[in-house]
Amino acid sequence: MAALLWPALLAGAIIAAYVPTFLGLIDGPWQTEQEGHGPLIIVASLWLVWQSREKLRSASVSSAPVAGWTALLFGLVLMFLARIQQGLLTFEMASIIPVIVGCILLTAGWPTLRILAFPIGFIFFAVPMPDWIIDAATVPLKVFISDTVTRVLYSAGFPVAQNGVMIMIGSYQLLVKDACSGMNSIFALSAIGVFYAYAFRRQEKIRSLLLLLAIVPITILANFVRVFTLVLMAYYGGPDLLEGVVHDLTGIGLFVIAVILLFFFDAMMGLCSSLITRLRRRSGPEIKAQAT
Secondary structure, eight states, X not given: OHHHHHHHHHHHHHHHHTHHHHHHHHHTGGGSTTTXXXXXXXXXXXHXXXXXXXXXXXXXXXXXXXXXXXXXXXXXXXHHHHHHSSSOHHHHHHTHHHHHHHHHHHHTBHHHHHHTHHHHHHGGGGSOOOHHHHHHHHHHHHHHHHHHHHHXXXXXXXXXXXXTTEEEETTEEEEOOGGGGSHHHHHHHHHHHHHHHHHHSTTOHHHHHHHHHTHHHHHHHHHHHHHHHHHHHHHHHOGGGGSTHHXXXXXXXXXXXXXXXXXHXXXXXXXXXXXXXXXXXXXXXXXXXXXX
16 A cells, blocks of 8 residues: 555646646637547547556566656656746647656656557647647648649639639639648547557558558548538539538538548558468469479
8 A cells, every 4th residue: 555655646746737737728729620639639548558457567667766757857847837938838738748757667667668658659649739830731731722622623614713722713712721721630630540550550560650651641632522522512502601510510521531531541451461461372382383
């Protein structure tokens, strides 16, 4: 019982220290479409820890005080500096990762940290991205999608033109907003892809890597379908049709399509792998027969 007192006190102190951080996330970024997946990331990380419970029981306990205190103090200093400034919630949330690492090293050591390395690192997806990163990636994506949609519609014979992120079709002008850039889906889909690759494809390194590399093009493709659909709806039904519920539903549909495409791509890789394995098995006896 006494052995659990120090870890319990340390965990309680850390939780109390980060209560204002989580309250700020709940009242701010986690209410947005872009960062709304944050709480699910926390739950997924806890689930991964629970799945590793047998490994944790068998892991040897060997405290690493030097590395532990270094990581813990670094995280706490980062949290303090971010908290005394305004608008640095990204760094405040990110500081929880070295704090957790430091606590684990102090109480259990490197063997336990190796087991929990992925669940801890996965928390990164719950950290809200800085606005300057989002803006730098959003504008080029919007221009690319607007240009691609315009080219396809023009090739199909529609009266369409483009000026930056403004698409003119018929007598209507449509602005491709930030939500249509695909950045929201890229963040969430990246989290899903990384989680899926670790939980179900951990032993297949190449397949996992290809799955992760496919996230960005799949998201862009799904977002192209969304903008293409919205432009056609505006052309045939007027821009008022896109307001409110319809626009939100297309956003949900976009994400569903992206997830389906991701799993479809994974299934196709599995099918190709099975076919290659069968061909190798069939060619094996033929090669042996020729050798004899």
